[in-house]
Amino acid sequence: MENSQTLTIEQDHKGNSCPLCNIPDQEVLAEFPRWRLARTKTMKRHRERLMLYHKEHVKTLDEQSIGEAYMLLLTIGRKYFTHADQWAVFEPVYATVPEHWHRVASDLDENTEDYEQILKTPRMIIGNHEGTISRVLPIQETPESPDGDQ
DSSP states (O other), rough: OOOHHHHHHHHHHHHHHHHTOOOOOGGGEEEEESSSEEEOOOOOOOOOOOEEEEEOOOOOOOHHHHHHHHHHHHHHHHHHTTTTTTEEEEGGOOOOOOOOOOOEEEOOOOOTTHHHHHHTTEEEEEEETTTOEEOOOOOOOOTTTTGOOO
C-alpha cells in the first residue's frame, strides 16, 4: 500500500513542477524503454552537454538500473563526444533537480563556465581513443586554502 501512495505522490509531482518530467518531446534527443536523453538547459560553453534521466519521477534507483544508465551513457557518449579526447559522467553533487534521478555527461574543456565545478565533482572519465574508463574524486579544499576568501 505504501508503494501505491508513493507512486501517486510522484505522479502528482510529475504533472506539476519537476523540470525533468516536463521536458518537451521535441527536446528529447533519444528515448529508451526507461530513459530519455536531452541536452541540458544550460550548455555552459560546452560543445555538448547531455542529460540522461529516468522516465519516471524517482529519486533513487537500484544498482541494476544505475548500471543500465551508465551503459547507455557509454554508448551514447561514443556518438555525441567524438570531438573530445575525453568526456565525463558526473555525480549529481551540484544537481539543480536532485529529486529526479539523472546524470549529466559533457566534454572536459577547460574553457567552459563550469570547469572549476567539474574539478570538485566526482566523475567517471571516458577516453575516446584509448577506450579507458577511470573514476576521479574531487579536489579537496584544505584549511589553508579556503574557497570563501576569493
